[in-house]
Amino acid sequence: MKKYFYFITIQYLGYRFHGWQKQPDVKTLHLMVDRTLNFILEGKRFKSLSSGRTDAMVSAECAAIELFLFEPIEDLTAFLELFNRNLPQDIRALNIKEVDAEFNIIKNSKIKEYLYLFAHGQKCHPFCAPIMTTILDELDIEIMKQGAKIFEGENYLKTYCYKPTDNGIYTRTILTCELIENNLYTANYFPDQSYILRVRGKGFMRNQIRLMMGTLIDLGKGKLTIKDIQDSLVPDSNIKMNYIAPASGLILNKIDFE
Numbered sequence: 001m002k003k004y005f006y007f008i009t010i011q012y013l014g015y016r017f018h019g020w021q022k023q024p025d026v027k028t029l030h031l032m033v034d035r036t037l038n039f040i041l042e043g044k045r046f047k048s049l050s051s052g053r054t055d056a057m058v059s060a061e062c063a064a065i066e067l068f069l070f071e072p073i074e075d076l077t078a079f080l081e082l083f084n085r086n087l088p089q090d091i092r093a094l095n096i097k098e099v100d101a102e103f104n105i106i107k108n109s110k111i112k113e114y115l116y117l118f119a120h121g122q123k124c125h126p127f128c129a130p131i132m133t134t135i136l137d138e139l140d141i142e143i144m145k146q147g148a149k150i151f152e153g154e155n156y157l158k159t160y161c162y163k164p165t166d167n168g169i170y171t172r173t174i175l176t177c178e179l180i181e182n183n184l185y186t187a188n189y190f191p192d193q194s195y196i197l198r199v200r201g202k203g204f205m206r207n208q209i210r211l212m213m214g215t216l217i218d219l220g221k222g223k224l225t226i227k228d229i230q231d232s233l234v235p236d237s238n239i240k241m242n243y244i245a246p247a248s249g250l251i252l253n254k255i256d257f258e
Contacts (some may be wrong), residue, residue, distance in 0.1 A: 006067040006076075007099045008083075013059050013090040015130035020053040020063075029054070029091065033065065036086045040079075045070050051109040051255055055207070057247040059131055061115075062094065062254045066105035073098075078130055111175070111256040112204065116197040117182060117215045117249050120220070125189035132185075132194060133249030139220030141195065144179050147195060147219045147229050151177040151212060155233040159241050160215075162207035171235075178198035179216065198253075207244050214243030 010033070018026040022034075030050065038045055047068040054060060072077045076096050083093045119128070120135040128134065151174050158170035182194040197216065199209055215232075218224045218241075232239040 001070050003101065004069045004072045005099045005101060005103060006069070006073065006096055007103065007105070008065050008096045009094040011059075011061050011092050011094060012063070013130055014054060015056050015059070016090065017056065019030070019056040019058070020050055023193050032088055032091060036083065037067070038174065040086055041069075049094055049105050049153050051105045051257075054252055055247055056248075058250045058252065059248075060252040063252055064105060064109075064137065064255055064257070066103070066234055068100070081104065084222040094164075096187060105257075108258045109255055111200060111202060113176075113198065113200045113250045113253045113255075114204070114209050115184070115211060115253045116199075116245065116253065117185060117194060118197075118213075118217075118245075119191045119236075122191065124191050127153070128191075129187050130248060131251065132190070133246045135217055135220075136220055139217065140222070141179070141220065143226070144216045144220040147226060148177045148179040150226065150229050150233070151199075156235045156237070157205065157208065157233065158206045158235075159232045159237060159239060160211040162244070167255040168205075170205075172203070172205075173209050174199060174201045177212070210245045210247065210250060211241055211243075213245035213249070215241045217245060218243055 012029055017029050021027045022028050022030045034048060049066045050128050051064045080093055080096050081180060117131055118133040118135060120139040123136065124134045154171060154173045156170050157172050158164050161170065179195060179197050182196045197213055215224065215229060228239060231237055232241060
């Protein structure tokens, strides 16, 4: 049977979901997307794949799925409208286009950009909780900015992988790692100042960015030094970074495809 292939970009607030991947007895993003597709396709055969599986409570500005069908979509605009009408309020489809059989959403994914949104020094409004982490301690933001830059380039990142194995590939390149003031997200209940860790790279290991963020938080608290971070990025380092920053501050911002 002839197959038809569609590329769909979506965004979602991950706060009430147990991540992207389907799991028994819990509500996940892939489960809700597939339930909606099954409903609007009226039980016709389909399959959907994602370019990346975000963890529980992680959000996305622009994630992507590939939809495989055995019948063509006659009107893409109407399909997108129907899809959004039936998706939960915290998931939105942005656009859809047809692609050919050569497109592979996993292999064609090249560069991913993540943002980690946080504030410090005071308890924030509860409405911030879904997308912003609040660190109650005062942080030295300037030294955290210096620390973030150390991650740029090619480094050995086994320390920043959750439950690493002995045969993993841990020498990886981070194209951008910078800590900047938040000018992207605003609300009248946000604190006066908040910050974003922006990280770009080809691929990331499980909890890598949250471990990097946790390390920078400990650096800002004075629990670690710049040298500790430098020493953690070389092969056979004995330094262990154990603080995984909360998931709700992490946002998959965009994915670049071939």
